[in-house]
Amino acid sequence: MATASFFLLAVFLALASSIAFSSDPSLLQDFCVADKLSPVKVNGLVCKDPMEVNADDFFKQAYLDKPRDTTKSMVGSAVTLINAMELPGLNTLGISLARIDYAPFGENPPHTHPRATEILTVLEGTLYVGFVTSNPNKLFAKVLNKGDVFVFPQGLIHFQFNPIHDKPTVAIAALSSQNPGVITIANAVFGSKPPISDDVLAKAFQVEKGTIDWLQAQFWENNHK
Template sequence: MSAYRFLLSAFTLLLPLASSPASAYDPSPLQDFCVAINEPGNGGIFPNPVFVNGKFCKDPKLAAANDFSFSGLNIPRSTANRVGSNVTLLNADQIPGLNTMGISMARIDYAPNGGLNPPHTHPRATEILLVLEGTLAVGFVTSNPDNRLITKVLYPGDVFVFPIGLIHFQVNIGQASAVAVAGLSSQNPGAITIANAVFGSNPPINPDVLAKAFQLDKNIVYYLQKQFGGSVGQGPWDDMP
């Protein structure tokens, strides 16, 4: 086969991949920026408001440095809660200039001796984590059918990546407080904390479903639903004839 025919064949095979609608992420911006404002009547917008990703765009001529900045991420957050961690997320709500940019970040504080960012997923973002202080054990679980745990102990200066949509966690295994900074590949990555979603949903998931899914006694399911704020012993179809 000639070199020309080989290149033509390779291009023909790759073209459907390049144009496939199956790969969909945050949209690429069509302007330098779209500083977010919530209401079109606040002034400083185009005569015909542009509504992008749930926000209206401010007139770019009125954009200022404060639209692209945030102060105070160096301040430790309280970890006095049940899991011993605190996530400070910076997205387009905190930094309006992030709107349409497809990126966000977070500071995560961990209490000593077991402060936990519990198992959760980001449905719209890959996360890259940089440890600033402390010692973290981190990991994620691959999708079915393998469900393989990939885990590592991290020290200050170490970086770890959590792939988009996969369940992951971080826990402080040191005796001092820990701090990490995360970058996320979406302006609105979302977060689904597994235990809260399963046992604290509103309305609650029927306890029979959870008892069978987790192979638990139903009384334990009732207990867990109570712990996570769900209605105990009820489900969306319990009153159906």
């Protein structure tokens, strides 16, 4: 009986540990370069034959040195992400990188990364940034200048805004997943396909259904490309 109880306790602790530390899986080999041509579907990307791997699988030439055009963006920002699809050598390494360009008064609107914590560094310019905790929804916000660093915990709603009217801003973000994912709040709530019922959203936001219908009729741009 004691042995059975010990076994059940060990299983419970193992499951609890796997849940508590759920993230990109730990490495079991030196690398697992993504085979983007494989038809096999797994949770992640299939490994390329190690004998076919070369230095170019870990290299991306001059990809983040050029600013993205933010003038055509309704929110005034553009996110250039390097994940395992862009750089196959990142597969299973649990990290990705993004350059974010902000026009004057441009913003990266409230969003979450369901699979990653983000650490952001301002390279040029100024940003007002913040994140909101789970209930009771406390805001943590700061104004960042060149060289400043800020962390957004995994899964929490966060944003960045350039408050300067005549100067662009550039930042680099590192994320703790090879595929962090992004849920932009306004896009998800008002731009889903098919749309969420206006009865549901009117009740949730305590507004008239006509307001919800107007919001759902807008074009909700994806600036993460």
